[in-house]
Amino acid sequence: MVVDLKVEVRLFANLRELAKTKAVVEDLESEANIGDILQKICERFGAKFREQILDRHGQPNENVKILLNGRNIIFLQNTATKLKDGDVIAIFPPVGGGFGNVSNRALSTSGGTTVAYYKEKAFNVVENVYEPAEDTFLLADNLDANPGERILELGTGCGLLAILAAKAGARVIATDMNPAALECARANAAAHDVADSIDFRLGDLFEPVAGERFDLVIFNPPYLPIKQNEALSTPLDLAWEAGPEGRAVIDPFLRELPNHLVDSGRALFVQSSLSNLERTLLKLHGHGFSVNIMRKKLPFEELFLLHCF
Numbered sequence: 001m002v003v004d005l006k007v008e009v010r011l012f013a014n015l016r017e018l019a020k021t022k023a024v025v026e027d028l029e030s031e032a033n034i035g036d037i038l039q040k041i042c043e044r045f046g047a048k049f050r051e052q053i054l055d056r057h058g059q060p061n062e063n064v065k066i067l068l069n070g071r072n073i074i075f076l077q078n079t080a081t082k083l084k085d086g087d088v089i090a091i092f093p094p095v096g097g098g099f100g101n102v103s104n105r106a107l108s109t110s111g112g113t114t115v116a117y118y119k120e121k122a123f124n125v126v127e128n129v130y131e132p133a134e135d136t137f138l139l140a141d142n143l144d145a146n147p148g149e150r151i152l153e154l155g156t157g158c159g160l161l162a163i164l165a166a167k168a169g170a171r172v173i174a175t176d177m178n179p180a181a182l183e184c185a186r187a188n189a190a191a192h193d194v195a196d197s198i199d200f201r202l203g204d205l206f207e208p209v210a211g212e213r214f215d216l217v218i219f220n221p222p223y224l225p226i227k228q229n230e231a232l233s234t235p236l237d238l239a240w241e242a243g244p245e246g247r248a249v250i251d252p253f254l255r256e257l258p259n260h261l262v263d264s265g266r267a268l269f270v271q272s273s274l275s276n277l278e279r280t281l282l283k284l285h286g287h288g289f290s291v292n293i294m295r296k297k298l299p300f301e302e303l304f305l306l307h308c309f
């Protein structure tokens with residue numbers, strides 16, 4: 001019997017969700033299993049995706065993992081696992097691997113723009129801009145922005161955090177190296193009526209705010225390690241890849257941070273268990289900061305929210 005089976009497929013890059021596709025896989029036998037879904041997805045996303053999932057003999061790559069409905073981890077060898085309507089499968093490449101441009105294409109399959117929600121506020125996320133994820137929401141839940149404060153957000157992406165800070169009454173400067181992100185964030189700020197409270201600036205880390213100091217600096221930096229020879233070049237790669245040790249952005253950030261805080265200034269930023277928390281703490285203590293850490297477990301890593309003062 002042929003039925004319509006609708007399954008949501010989420011693609012991860014380097015263990016971090018980069019995009020989810022509203023992909024609906026239809027017209028499958030009622031006995032459909034994960035193997036059938038993967039075949040369909042390979043047809044849809046093409047050679048690059050297929051290379052990661054299957055070897056050249058069409059056999060499943062044993063290092064790819066699948067999470068079914070956020071609970072059961074399934075290795076590709078167990079592709080006989082049956083699926084039912086409404087299931088959500090998350091596909092993880094091997095550590096250090098990725099699906100190339102597949103993630104971007106996944107975004108564009110739903111029209112190039114997705115909508116992220118935080119506490120009933122909607123934020124458009126256009127192609128090539130980081131879609132808010134667990135790390136964004138960890139920061140958002142703990143954003144202690146106060147009226148009248150001067151706040152800097154580095155790497156604003158779609159602008160969600162800068163907009164929340166502006167809504168709390170702060171004067172915000174939001175930067176990004178990705179021009180598409182700034183354009184997207186500007187549009188979101190206008191939609192949330194805070195365009196006049198946020199100054200958007202293009203550039204690398206503190207470069208656009210040379211000589212300026214802030215009450216609070218916020219950053220959800222790229223922090224995931226990549227293989228030395230992995231060539232990543234899309235604007236979206238810029239959102240998460242951070243060199244072989246995962247520290248290519250965080251180290252220069254930590255070096256410069258004290259020069260951009262007022263005397264009682266503080267910083268709030270995210271880091272992953274994959275990129276050496278101890279080293280970050282050594283550097284922060286070396287600068288004389290006190291640090292509070294909140295932790296959040298994800299399937300293959302732990303996120304840390306560092307509050308420095």
Ligand SMILES: C[S@@+](CC[C@H](N)C(=O)[O-])C[C@H]1O[C@@H](n2cnc3c(N)ncnc32)[C@H](O)[C@@H]1O
Nearest residue numbers: 130132136155156157176177178204205220239
């Ligand atoms: C993980 S995303 C976070 C986006 C957004 N703040 C959020 O939390 O959803 C990291 C952002 O930092 C930007 N970025 C990466 N390296 C940067 C750098 N050296 N200077 C400024 N922005 C950078 C990326 O383009 C991306 O928008």
